[in-house]
Amino acid sequence: MKMVTAVIKPFKLDDAREALANIGVTGMTVTEVKGFGRQKGHTELYRGAEYAVDFLPKVKLEIVINDDQADEAIEAIAGVANTGKVGDGKIFVSSIDSVVRIRTGETDSSAI
Numbered sequence: 001m002k003m004v005t006a007v008i009k010p011f012k013l014d015d016a017r018e019a020l021a022n023i024g025v026t027g028m029t030v031t032e033v034k035g036f037g038r039q040k041g042h043t044e045l046y047r048g049a050e051y052a053v054d055f056l057p058k059v060k061l062e063i064v065i066n067d068d069q070a071d072e073a074i075e076a077i078a079g080v081a082n083t084g085k086v087g088d089g090k091i092f093v094s095s096i097d098s099v100v101r102i103r104t105g106e107t108d109s110s111a112i
Helices: 010-022 066-081
Strands: 001-007 027-033 043-044 049-053 056-065 089-095
Touching: 001 010, 001 066, 010 056, 049 066, 056 066, 066 089
Parallel strands: none
Antiparallel strands: 001 056, 001 089, 027 056, 043 049
8 A cells, every 4th residue: 555645735735636536536635734845935915014924824635545556646646736837746655554444443554
């Protein structure tokens, strides 16, 4: 099993959810996060005063899927989240050793 963690722009969340649903992903965890990468934030003007926004709003998706779905999920997320501009985000993939569904006690693939 793999955990696919994607940090994307907030307005791309619905597109990513729909693309993942189309390939059979049945669940995910979404967290509103803030961060920066190469773009290093930006400045904004508020009531005539300029101030720096060091951490930009992002959305983090966490999906645990079977190994055979990982490449398809990565392609789906990357396809809809790509705007061609700095700050589109990142996708991280890590291995998962075990999963347990608390309610039923199911483990591993049957618990996803």
